[in-house]
Amino acid sequence: MKIALVGAGNVAGHLAKALEKMGHEVAAVYSRTRSHSEDLAHQLANATATESLNFLSYDLDLAVIAVSDTAIASVAKQLEVKPGTIVCHTSGSQPLAILAAVAGARTGVLYPLQTFSRSKAVDFSQTPILIEAEDEATLQQLQQLAKTLSPIVHQVSSLLRKHLHLSAVFACNFTNHLLGISRELLSEANLPIELLHPLIQETIAKAMQQDPFQVQTGPAVRHDQNVIEEHLAMLHHHPAYKELYLKLTQSIQAKHSAANSSKIL
């Protein structure tokens, strides 16, 4: 396929490189910021950097919009492609319908369910790709494309993709924040941060093998009030973390007592 990337951030960069590696041609890279599109274009074999959203002169099969969620609507309005070109976005939270503004295009979604960082390569063979399209023919073409990137390709509606995205916020964004707090507390106590790595790895491995609620451990689920109060006192200089500690403890206890009641019933 002959492809343009609209966007030059982490998602656009990793996708462009993976697509090229799989034999597709990335013909153009758009960014509002010239240096960003040039940076990415230089890392690709045949790509032109552009600041224009008029792609009429390119003979594109596909334009991939990989910009921030809040910029998709505005990009979609300005994008110009030949009639029949597939235009897809890569967002977990935005519906397919947001692309209705792109004149003449066949619209779809190609959402790689992974976290992308500038500095770290992405293994697309381990990355689920969720697709959606406005019609069956477009869906088939997106599916073929997605399968060149990953063996895990699912068709998921806009509504279900939103639910998946919400779950991902808990499992990844919020989990990452807790790991950050944990690391900060270790550093404050001058303890080596690596000490917790085996415990974190085992916790995650276990949570993926079994229902995490069934293997919950710690002072909250044991209702160990002495330890809980000591921990809250130790967090006096971090009122926000103290509040989180309390809310998470309450949520664990509520969940567990609900689970126990349902076992009795």
Added chain:
Amino acid sequence: MKIALVGAGNVAGHLAKALEKMGHEVAAVYSRTRSHSEDLAHQLANATATESLNFLSYDLDLAVIAVSDTAIASVAKQLEVKPGTIVCHTSGSQPLAILAAVAGARTGVLYPLQTFSRSKAVDFSQTPILIEAEDEATLQQLQQLAKTLSPIVHQVSSLLRKHLHLSAVFACNFTNHLLGISRELLSEANLPIELLHPLIQETIAKAMQQDPFQVQTGPAVRHDQNVIEEHLAMLHHHPAYKELYLKLTQSIQAKHSAANSSKIL
């Protein structure tokens, strides 16, 4: 060493088996519940199950107290060992001093920093063991013992062990709860729970390589208010999760704006 295990739960079981494997003799296993001590004793080569805390007739080198945090003080009061026997507990949250009640013993702590489940073997070679003792000679002996179990042995004071335990609650107990919520939300949407596994693995791998606060992603750190409000609305049937979503989002935003201000300064 000739060792008694006081307790027959997950920690006691995994420790007893690992100690035996490394050539130590587990001579006795105590539990208040006869069937528990018998279950564990049957899995060991030479252990007697007992309901008595009088170990005077055993020629022990070491008694390991591996009972719940709230039971340690009461067990310590009742425990009878020959003068000079080392008595240690295995708790992250309890101080060394809680063992002062054991008459005539040399006291210490041997805290394996790992999460233990009945059904899953523990790789002690990947488990940090934190030790503490009332005197240098006892510390040396506990260190020698710990090193037969794991290459990662650290001497950590009661106070620092408490800080480590608090960090572990955030990194493991609370993280596990969030993974449980995530899984529940996926199940409610009839989405396969495996879909998020690659994202979870990558999130954790990244959080152990870099400061998680530096690689935070998601709607909270992007201040994407539309998505945040949509997510809160989707959680209307889970008021406790909605509250957690809000508090975690606020904490991420507070952290990030503090980080940005300090960059400006």
